[in-house]
Amino acid sequence: MPITSANQLELLQTAEAVAREKMIDPGLVVAAMEESLARAAKSRYGAEMDIRVSIDRKTGRATFTRVRTVVEEDAVENYHAQVTPQQAHDIVKAARPAVTVLGAPGARRFLLRAPREEEARRLDPAAQTALPAPGDEIVDEVPPVDMGRIAAQSAKQVILQKVREAERDRQYEQFKDRVGTIVNGIVRREEYGNLIVDVGAGEAVLKRNDKIGREAWRPGDRIRAYVKDVRREPRGPQIFLSRTAPEFMKELFKMEVPEIYEGTIEIKAVARDPGSRAKIAVVSYDNSIDPVGACVGMRGSRVQAVVNELQGEKIDIIPWNADTATFLVNALQPAEVTKVVFDEEAGKIEVVVPEEQLSLAIGRRGQNVRLASQLTGLDIDILTEEEESKRRQAEFDERTRLFMTTLDLDEFFAQLLVAEGFRSVEEVAYVDREELLAIEGVDEETAEELQARARDHIEAQAKAALDRARSLGVEESLIGFPGLTPAMIEALAKEGVKTLEDFATLADWELAGGWTEDAEGKRVKDEGILERFDLSLEEARDMVMSARVALGWVDPEEIAAGGLAEGDEEGAESGPATQAEA
Incomplete structure (x- = not known):
């Protein structure tokens, strides 16, 4: 032509x-x-x-x-x-x-x-x-x-390819800013349990695990879902929908409750067991508006509209509170809570409930406490009053024996220390002297003697740990490395880490522990060598990097310039080889 x-x-x-x-x-x-x-x-x-x-x-x-x-x-x-x-x-x-x-x-x-x-x-x-x-x-x-x-056929293929690419770009540009919103679509077909949904300018995917369990959809049904992600892929933009995401419920309430849309009421947290039960925490920035009542609506009309969309999922609407303990008590409704003990260091919280409230607090198959944990972001242990009393008595007896054995104290004085909140020998050794003097019956001489005994015990333990480490073959280069205590050095030696070079080849998660995947793709917990010493991943990473710098494997200027990735395992693996080649 x-x-x-x-x-x-x-x-x-x-x-x-x-x-x-x-x-x-x-x-x-x-x-x-x-x-x-x-x-x-x-x-x-x-x-x-x-x-x-x-x-x-x-x-x-x-x-x-x-x-x-x-x-x-x-x-x-x-x-x-x-x-x-x-x-x-x-x-x-x-x-x-x-x-x-x-x-x-x-x-x-x-x-x-x-x-x-x-x-x-x-x-x-x-x-x-x-x-x-x-x-x-x-x-x-x-x-x-x-x-x-x-040539004409080739030209046609080029034009079709360019048109397809332009269509994909248009779809991506149209939907990339709609992530986090709700879209309406029509079910087209089902592929391997996943729904293909027509959303107007293209097709989206509602994966099997993003569907509410008991839902059944047929081609031609109208569906409403949350846009969870939009990705560029070789076959075109992939739009992923979800009906199980907590954000889906959040957006539904925003559509039904004008006060949420206007910002007068804010949804602070959402936790869901899709298709069964959910908890939503709300707070009002207008003292004249009840956040819970506004979300429920007249005769429950507003919350019922959301429940109907979610196939009958029960929704508990609770008031949010800046005080963690108060918020948790609200989150565990309808159970009644007697006492809340918050451990800030461990990030855990203990909730004490009456014996008759235990099953209600835990919920069917642990649902109530699980949702409350998701809502607050805390690990929650639920105990009855009797269990809590027994556990605290056991802890009291254990710490009493610890002080009696290590500090050579009589039972009464050891119990006195425990009652005052002392939990370890280290606390006694390094606490401000005034805190010991505040204990009834403790004078200056007694406090000084008590701290001296505690420090002598710690030094003796450290010396014994170093002796055991040296007997296992630990080199002085590792013993003198800053940040490692004698107990840590002994723990490393037991795992075969005996030189500074051995230490420098470790990854941060090998020291501090972390989650990895096994051969079957399941998440498993790896116990870190120094995890029991409360070593964080960041601290472990800094220590390993310092070891590599001390050995000359890494240039400090590269670290300062951000030239090395965090937890750079390649550097760890290549370090000894580089030394050998040098």
């Missing part, structure tokens, strides 16, 4: 029709046509040539040009698409005066044809004597090609 014999306006008409059908920019379709024509021309003139096609957006005229870039003589790699400055000078001189120069030096285009009237008025006369330099381009027009059957 000779391009010259075709109605040139048909190109533009076709582009507009395709763009209208696919709802994309007509310019993208025209650009795809230009690329397809250029590819067809290369098959005629040679793939090594830089052939470009430009379609006039007004007339539809297709112009075929060959472009040669001017490069330094020793930089020529493709003699069909690149020329040296001397060759460029010869080409331009031979073509004058039918040469048009456009652009600035270093990025000029030397058009080997007589300038059109409108171009001639813009030309700088001084530029007509200019000669090409590296970076400039020489452009000369070539005859249009006759598109045979194969």
Whole structure:
């Protein structure tokens, strides 16, 4: 099909029709046509040539040009698409005066044809004597090609591919900002338990684990879901929906409760057991508005609308409170709580309830306490009053024996220390002297003697730990490393870590512990060598990096500049090899 014999306006008409059908920019379709024509021309003139096609957006005229870039003589790699400055000078001189120069030096285009009237008025006369330099381009027009059957088919494939890419880009741009919102769609089909949902500008996926358990959907059903994620993938943008996400419930309440939409009431936390039960914590920034009552609505109309959308999922609406203990008591409703003990260091909380309230507080299959834990972000232990009393008595007796044994105290004095809140020998040894003097019956001499005994015990333990570590073969380089206590060094030695080089090859999680996946993809807990010493991942990472710096494996300036990733295991593995090679 000779391009010259075709109605040139048909190109533009076709582009507009395709763009209208696919709802994309007509310019993208025209650009795809230009690329397809250029590819067809290369098959005629040679793939090594830089052939470009430009379609006039007004007339539809297709112009075929060959472009040669001017490069330094020793930089020529493709003699069909690149020329040296001397060759460029010869080409331009031979073509004058039918040469048009456009652009600035270093990025000029030397058009080997007589300038059109409108171009001639813009030309700088001084530029007509200019000669090409590296970076400039020489452009000369070539005859249009006759598109045979194969070339036409190839051109069609290029256009279709570009149109598909434009569609994907449009879908991605349309949905990337809708993450975190609710969309309505129509169920099209089910594939391997996943629902394919038509959301207007494309198809979205509702995975099996993002569906509420007892829901059953058929093709043609209308569905409402939360846009959880939008990703670019080779096969096009993937839109992932969810009906189990806590955020879905949050957005539903925002749609049903005007005060939430306006910001007068805020949803502070949501916890769900999808399809069964949920808890939602709300707070009002207007003292005249009851947050719980506003979310429930007149005769429960507002909350019922959300319940109906979630297939009957029971929803507990509770008032949020800045006080953790009060908030937890609310979260455990309808159970009654007697006492709350909060351990800030461990991030755990103990809740004491009457014996008859235990099953209610725990809930069916632990549902109530699990949702309360998700809502507060704390690990919750529920005890009855009797269990709590027994446990505290056992702890009291254990600490009493500890002080009697280690500090050589009688039972009464040891019990006195425990009653005052002392839990370890270290606390006694290094606490401010005034705290000991505040205990009834303890004078200056007694406090001094008590701390001296505690420090002697700690030093004796440290010496014994170092002796055991040395007997296991630990080198002095590890013993003298800052941050490691004798007990830590002994624990490392028992795991075969006996030198500073051994220590430097460890990963942070090997020291502090962490979660990993086994061969079956299940999450398993790895116990860290120093985990029982309350070593955090960040502290472990800093210690390992310091060891690598001390050994010369790592440049401190690289760490300061952020050149090494956190927990860089490659550095740890390559360290000893580098030393050996050196």
